[in-house]
Amino acid sequence: QVQLVESGGGLVQIGGSLNLACATSGLSFSRYGMGWFRQALGKEREFVAAITWNWRTYYRDSVKGRFTISRDNGENTVYLQMNSLEPEDTAVYYCAADLSSSLSTIPGRYEYWGQGTQVTVSS
Secondary structure, eight states, rough: OEEEEEEEEEEEEEEEOOEEEHHHEEEEEEGOOEEEEOOOOOOEEEEEEEEETTTEEEOOGGGGEEEEEEEETTTTHHHEEEEEEGGGGOEEEEHHHHHHHHOOOOGGGOOOEOOOEEEEOOO
């Protein structure tokens, strides 16, 4: 059974930092591309960042220079380091796994999803 479990969310002030983690089990993690998405209240789920099996990365424009995606294949875990957080970053953050490892921004391209972790940036 494939499981993706996010952690590291919370309440932070403007300009603060959080490091999200997504621990996976039940899949050959090193073969998968991984992505982070987010969904704010009343809005559609949107792409944040992705990383391929061989460490190529891609980010949405609004987080470039502030967020960093990384992976630890030994721990079967993908991370999202978020710095200089803004109120617009407030959302539930989801990790997802994509066997094609295509750096896709489309949620439907990802086969497996976690349950999400809440990030709230207070003004």
